[in-house]
Amino acid sequence: MLDLDAALLSRVQFAFTISAHIIFPAFTIGLASYLAVLNGLWLWRGESVYRALFDYWKGIFAIAFGMGVVSGVVMTYQFGTNWAAFSAKAGPIIGPLLGYEVLAAFFLESGFLGVMLFGRERVGPKLHFLATLLVAVGTLMSAFWILSANSWMQTPAGYAIDEQGRYVASDWWKVVFNPSFPYRFVHMVLACYLTTALVVGATGAWHLLRGAGGREARKMFSMALWMATLLAPLQTVVGDLHGLNTFKHQPAKVAAMEGHFETMRGAPLILFGFPNVAEGRTTHKVEIPKLGSLILTHTLDGEVKGLNAFPQEDRPHPVIPFFAFRIMVALGLAMAGLGLWALWRRWRGSIHEDRWLQWAAFAMGPTGFAALLAGWFVTETGRQPFLIYGLMRTSEGVSAVSAGAVAASLTAFVLVYLLVFGAGTLYALAMMARPPEPFEDAQDDPAKAQAVAPHGLADTAKGGA
């Protein structure tokens, strides 16, 4: 029984540490691209509002990126500490994919990030823009490889099993571009961009509601709502395509998401309900007839498999996928609504006059994170009871460590994360609560001009005094 507990605790620990981690990269992937756009516009148009916004978000980026880095180091080692059997068996495939992610992260962190954060005066504006751009590209490269690795665990392809029982690649192209990867990657990148846009929009709205922030606040509010207008509807389309891909390759996951126990032709779309595993049916449901089949098969009478169509030991537990999916979809629709509302106001020329729109954008600030986490809970719990879908069970991948050791480490992770990332989040929020300051040219400011004087001239003797 002890082993089972270690496995469950390891799952909880992985879910906790990766959920805490993903919040930061999701935000920094979007923010890195936003900073590249702002820096580019500043260089191109020379309007100080872009420079002011760049400097404002750069500080917040630094703090979020730092938290992403330290929580990411944890992930690198957790595959081994808690999932050693998985690492040993699937290492020949997962290892190089994560290895490329490390190289991508490396590519961005070890040089360009420092230049982007500290080096504008030292390298000049053009090289500084290039560094910002490469940081943005680096975050997307990181996402590419992580999602490829995750997608391979969802829809394994291009593999063979060697004489030691390990999964090895027979076709790397098929491994990397496995069937669910393109959908998952686009869905995730859009989610990151939306998440960041909602945070930026809420920050702008906050300052506008308080009558602060001026031109800078209006600009960030407007730019963010353009993103909601354009990307939220696009995301629903991409999400739908991703769902169809899942229906094809992981039908049991879709059955859990939809709350279907029985296989049906002309299946309804269950809006609400409670999937009751003991009774083998979804109770208290509100449903729209035929719509489930229409969405998943594009015909009114298409067959939709229910959970009962799969052997009992191969079924995911439906409660988390079912509810998390509904949370994600509801939030996604709210984002699309916000985007359309903003578009209408823009059309009318009154985007900055609508207080209700500002309040709505403010309230929607954290919903990107919530939707993103909900989506990951759908896809990860829906993959169960497998670690590599159809190939390796989660229970087979765990390390031979004691439940006591995992319980102790899990407790330590929870305490440290609450303290450190709780404080970090508060600091980031405090930075966002301060309105952006207009940018003034350094040439006119003697204090600033001195700060960029060649290094090595001043004496540091006072440093230790």
Added chain:
Amino acid sequence: MPDIVTIWAAILAFSVLAYVVLDGFDLGLGILFLATPRDEERNLMLASIAPVWDGNQTWLVMGGGALLAAFPLAYGVVMPALYMPITAMVLALIFRGVAFKFRDRNDGARSAWDAGFAIGSLVATFAQGVTLGALVEGLKVTNGAYAGGAFDWLSPFSVLTGLALVVGYSLLGATWLIWRTTGRMREKMRRYATFAMFGTLGAIGLVSALTPFMNPAYAQRWFAAPAIYYSALVPALVALAGWALWRALTKPGADHTPFLAALSLFVLSFIGLGVSFYPYIVPPSLTLEQAASDRSSLAFLLAGGALLIPMVIGYNIHAYWTFRGKVRDGDGYH
């Protein structure tokens, strides 16, 4: 043309060495926080590593990633065996990593984050040293998986290597600061570096003397002819580097010399470990060849690594060059 497993062993070894010397001086600087209570001192110390520490730490992720990608069996054995020290290390590194950003947000909590920075650096260093000691002592492996207990890593020897690394990193941190600061800070660090030098040389001697007893194969590798003609060079060079360090600290010349001398001590110790380990990656159970991944996996990642790792090294150097020179009062670290 060397075998691809050898190439990956070299990449892994290089990553670990790069991590140890680069993050080593960051972590050592963190440990020295315990002896530098004043705010101005700490600002200056942090300013000297702010643009580079993140890149330095990334070599740790690189080392872990390379171990998983190229030697998955070793990764699957080492990580569960060292579950507690590894977990302690990553948790400690969290405190170390966030302190840069957090300490200037809130004056009320600054001393607490500074303490987190110092203790995080100390714990991470100690855990890394313990990990090394436990690996030297050897891990029990059955059927390709770790077969020992949860506390097998804990021994007098691993505690010794843990303490040795704390002293060694402090030496790196102090000599780094001699290079990058002036005035009183530099003088203070000369004093600390002198203490740390004696500690480090003593620890190298003690660990070297004990290592052959950990595993008869180590003694064999070091002392059997003809290996001894080459391996005897290592302690001779350690003595030479120690002497150079002593001179650089007592008869001050160029400010970068102590750091370079301390660095060479680390490189030589690392080479010494390599002599003991080779051809094993997890002594006495797994050789590099046994732990290696599938040939196609090694080749697939090497294609990207061969392109990106030299670039990474190139602009790592560029970053150090961009932020070269002495740090001054008022240089930002945030």
